[in-house]
Amino acid sequence: MTPDSPPADGGLRDRKKRRTRTALATAALRLVAEHGLDQVTVEEISAAADVSSRTFFNYFPSKDDALIGDQAALNARFVARLAEVPPEVPALAAVRAALGEVIEELQEDRELWLLRMDVVTRNPVLLPRLVSAGAEAERALTDVVAARVGVPADHGFPALLTTVTGAAFRLAALRWAATAGARSLADLVDEAFDALAAGLPDPGPARPSRPSRTPS
Structure with a gap:
């Protein structure tokens, strides 16, 4: 041996x-x-x-x-990964970088996670478990962000960053599920974080689709 x-x-x-x-x-x-x-x-x-x-x-x-899965372990890996991101990386970019492992895991088990999101959506009684796991993760994330930027945990910035990035990720995940995974979750998360980094500017007006031309 x-x-x-x-x-x-x-x-x-x-x-x-x-x-x-x-x-x-x-x-x-x-x-x-x-x-x-x-x-x-x-x-x-x-x-x-x-x-x-x-x-x-x-x-x-x-x-x-x-049905819910081990959300606590997934969240713990995310928080641990954030603590490993080099301190010179700005907090918003650091959170996005730390989400990389979570995103990879969801995309690797795409069918399982899309099914899970569908089941939870159709059975709201399961939501309190997700909310509880998410609240614990947000508290841990807030502490890590506070230490990262050098402010107390009760300072407004860490909690605000945690809240808005959590909302951005959840929105991206919902959009991913709505298209049955047709779009990359990573791309959707990037899109949401880019909007946050830019200060949430108003999007440009949607361009109407041009009617197809029929041959005369």
Whole structure:
């Protein structure tokens, strides 16, 4: 056995756990999308993912948690990434850079995340869990921004930046879902952040589409 063997085994176990977690979340979302939230049980989700109900509860405390996914872990990775962005990068640009990993993760699992957004939209009872996870992330993000720009956490700027960038990201994600992922989420986020950086200038007037010319 080489010194690298334990990490390799650990990596294999981690990958297996991620696959099982994804399989359970996907099964939960597909079943709820097809049959409705109240008509799907943990037993049915487990069977669809080819695992036992006991295994289900090793990954998720409840059916709703499987539908929402591990938002806390995703948010924690984002906040940690922001803390790693070089301090000379302005705060707004730093937040956009830190979102890169989140965006990549959503785009890599595009079908899963689009389905999740659809299920949550059609089942508003799930929203409080997202709001709770988002509030915790905003508090952590506010602290990181405050430290980054050298002001107290109760200064207005960190909370304002956290609020407007969160809204910009959510809007981009909603637009991404509305087009079923036809547009790149990264492009939509860039578009929103560019508008913020420019001070939200009024957009130019929309140009009416030119009627097609028919041959005479």
